[in-house]
Amino acid sequence: MDIRDILKLAGGPSRVAKAIGRKHNTVSSWRSVPAHHVFAVSELCGLTPEQIRPDIFTRWHCPSGTEVLPLPQG
Numbered sequence: 001m002d003i004r005d006i007l008k009l010a011g012g013p014s015r016v017a018k019a020i021g022r023k024h025n026t027v028s029s030w031r032s033v034p035a036h037h038v039f040a041v042s043e044l045c046g047l048t049p050e051q052i053r054p055d056i057f058t059r060w061h062c063p064s065g066t067e068v069l070p071l072p073q074g
Contacts, residue, residue, distance in 0.1 A: 001051055003030055010045035019044055 010016050013027040020027075020040050033041050035056050038049045049057040 001047065003032055006033060006041065006045055006047065006052055009047065010041055016041060016044060 007013050007016060007027065007030075014024050016022075017024045017027040020037050033052050035053065038052050038057070041047075042049050042052060045052075
């Protein structure tokens with residue numbers, strides 16, 4: 001999903017910036033949501049982490065339910 005769409009769903013760059021303790025300009029300059037802010041942005045916009053950053057997160061289906069786990073790096 002495009003960063004502009006994600007930020008719009010989350011209430012705009014100002015709302016995201018306030019929620020994560022950053023400046024509007026910082027959030028506006030993102031090309032993608034930084035990994036360490038994915039869960040906060042996910043809460044704001046209602047998207048899952050894998051919808052925001054599918055290159056980092058994937059959904060695994062487990063017998064006990066569904067978990068979001070990071071992909072192994074390297």
